[in-house]
Amino acid sequence: MELTTQGMQLQRGVGDKLASIAAEVSLLRRGGRKAVVRVDAGVTFAMHWLLPRLASFSEAQAGLEVQLETSGGPIAMATRVDVHIRRDPTDLGDLAYQPFLEEWSVLVASPQLLQKAPSSVLDIVNNTPRIGARSRPTLWAQWSAHHRIQAAGLEPTLEFDNTVLAIQAALEGLGVVVVPEIFVSTMLQRRLLALVDPERVLTGHYSYAMRLRRESTAVMTFVEWLRGQAS
Known part of the structure; x- marks a missing residue:
């Protein structure tokens, strides 16, 4: 039944x-x-x-x-x-640990920045400051691999210590950033940030241990x- x-x-x-x-x-x-x-x-x-x-x-x-x-x-x-x-x-x-949540990352920027940016995703990432977080050094490389782009050509040009600061930099219109979607979902809903690229990239999993x-x-x-x- x-x-x-x-x-x-x-x-x-x-x-x-x-x-x-x-x-x-x-x-x-x-x-x-x-x-x-x-x-x-x-x-x-x-x-x-x-x-x-x-x-x-x-x-x-x-x-x-x-x-x-x-x-x-x-x-x-x-x-x-x-x-x-x-x-x-x-x-x-x-x-002993158990994965429980997939992490999907997205490429985002402030809507104001995108109004002045080129139209194509590749032009945007090539001609706009690329924000990175030293606490998550592989996010840009993972995004590049997903799109089959040489990672060496898309390294961050503006780095911050952690993800919180990297997100804030994007909010301030300082550049584009690859960031876990769960960290910016509310900002996307409120249109404080906008998707540069609609594709989501699997960048990891969260696990718990008791x-x-x-x-x-x-x-x-x-x-x-x-x-x-x-x-």
Whole structure:
């Protein structure tokens, strides 16, 4: 038996309500104390993808509290963390990890800059400053490979330390930038940035790794929600 579209919508709605009730019961059993899930993620990922979604988790799981901290590079096992999220799985050390989110990147610029730019994509990238982030040195090369262009000819001409600054530079009209779409989707919707090239380029995956504690049910609840948000 297969559910109709209306049936699937009802199932999702009832499922969310049941999860919320279960969380309230769990909270009462602990005397009103919330179970804490400590999450460690990169700052740009946390700011543009994870944080905007946490309100929905809090609404559905009243008995759970997410404590988010940000860091980059290899994880520090000395810290109290339940779930680590990284783009580079080697940063997760010996922990078992699970990819959960594909990263697709796009070429963007400010609409004002594009008004004065050449008409073709190739002319734009050749004649406009190319913004890069030292924290993501391969994005331009990946975009070039996707379009079968020699990467050496399209290296960044204006570099910044991190993706946050590179995005801000594009917003200010300083050039074009290849950037993960999840970091600029809201800016594209608000027309603060515009697509230079409609094609998306697969540039990586995000993975999570768990450090299980005694309260592992709370951790698993968060991880299941995380996977659902990525689907």
